[in-house]
Amino acid sequence: MSTSLTEPRSTFQRARSATVLLGPAFVAAIAYVDPGNVASNISAGAKFGYLLVWVIVMANVMAGLVQFLSAKLGLVTGMSLPEAVRDKAGRKTRLAYWAQAETVAMATDLAEVVGGAIALKLLFNLPLLLGGVITGIVSLGLLLVQNKRGQKPFERVITGMLAVIAIGFLASVVISPPSASGTIGGLVPRFDGSESVLLAAAMIGATVMPHAVYLHSALARDRHGSPEPGPARARLLRITRYDVGLAMLLAGTVNLAMLLMAAGTLRGREDVDSLESAHAAVRDTLGPAAGLLLAIGLLASGLASTSVGAYAGAMIMEGLLNRTIPLLVRRLITLIPALVILAIGVDPTQALIISQVVLSFGIPFALIPLVHFTADRNLMGDDVNPRLTTALAWLVALIISALNVALIYLTVTGK
Structure with missing residues (x-):
């Protein structure tokens, strides 16, 4: 009798203990549902219907592998990815690497601040510049939570905002369910002209983002430390797989809901060429409630993702240059370029496109060192990647890098 009562309790305690360890991947997953994702996914669905469903699925599977390798690097070595690069590179290489990584962080913030500003304009009719300033101030407040209260409260806040994003974008699918046959048909990989290739590259570029790859290694390390080889590390790596899997499942579901x-509801409409017009089309087609929830989801996306992006920018600087700067300064470093773009009147949709192109330059610089380090037995010991994992990781890095080169080429040439 006592055994039967004790057994379920111990199982529950083990499950609860594992659940407490979840969290870092959900912070990193914010990068996968940022305003850049919203723009590219809605554009893909409006222009090509269900054609690119397979891209969403493929991108999130690849992202899951990349994010797990990043977390594993931090847990096994005790170093973030930028710190590992600093450890292996000379001074000039580190400075050049930091310059491109910081540029990518600024481009990330551009997309996220613009997205937040657009959402505030949709909700309260605020000017874009004022909306950008408010987005920056709120994100600074979220960073203060992390700075003063530690990582766990920050994780809870960001995970809560991830839930708001999910509700905001899943609501439209619930109100107007998509075609089951169309969705299944969209799982077959194919393209329809160069524009669909461009959108596919933009979708993947907006999904596998450099700053999330850099950040996850630090998030996992800072949350859990770097345990010695043995059962404790093996358990932590196993729980990290679940953490990444659940976070990517949620992010993938939200991205799929957007498309x-x-x-x-928007297929074939000629007036869906920006986030504002997409919101208007959803409101007109599905009603004011759907439009309101979409705008709220976009606002949560902008606020949460710009906070995480600024956090990543600080971690990149500290890791590569071994320098820590004050919270307000590090927030301003990536925020000011975005505010300048809004102040001079650059079209928000064009700004989002520019940000995605800049992000594309940074993808190989994050993926290639990550795969190289996690495949290095001298660095990883017994937790080195199995050969199959390494082969898959190199394939993922090649596919993502090639598609981002295609994105840059097609955007610059206008083809």
Whole structure:
């Protein structure tokens, strides 16, 4: 009798203990549902219907592998990815590497601040510049939570905002369910002209983002430390797989909902060429409630993702240059370029496109060192990647880098 009562309790305690260890991947997952994702996914659904469903699925599977390798690097070595690069590179290389990584962080913040500003304009009719300033101030407040209260409260806040984003974008799919046959048909890999290739590259570029790859290694290390080889590390790596899997499942579901909503309700409309017009189309087609929830989801996306992006920028600087700067300064470093773009009147949609192109330059610089380090037995010991994992990781790095080169080429040439 006592055994039967004790057994379920011990199982529950083990499950609860594992659940407490979840969290870092959900912070990193914010990068996968930022305003850049919203723009590219809605554009893909509106222009090509269900054609690119397979891209969402492929991108999130690849992202799951990349994020796990990043977390594993931090847990096993006790170093973030930028710190590992600093440890292996000379001074000039470190400075050049930091310059491109910081540029990528600024481009990330551009997309996220613009997204937040657009959401505030949709909700309260605020000017874009004022919306950008408010987005920056709120994100600074979220960073203060992390700076003063530690990582766990920050994780809870960001995970809560991830839930708001999910509700905001899943609501439209619930209100107007997509075609089941269209969705299944969209799982077959194919393109329809160069524009669909451009959108596919933009979708993947907006999904596998350099700053999330850099950041996750530090998030996992700072949350859990770097345990010695043995059962404790093996358990932590196993729980990290679940953490990444659940976070990527949620982010992938939200991204898929964006595309399915656009494919089901906006397909063929000529006036869906920006986030504002997409919001208007959803409001007109599905009603004010759907439009309101979409705007709220976009606002949560902008606020949460710009906070995480600024956090990543500080971690990149500290890791590569071994320098820590004050919270307000590090927030301003990536925020000011975004505010300048809004102040001079650059079209928000064009700004989002520019940010995605800049992000594309940074993808190989994050992925290639990550795969190289996690495949290095001298660095990883017995937790080195199995050969199959390494082969898959190199394939993922090649595919993502090639598609981002295609994005840059097609955007610059206008083809």
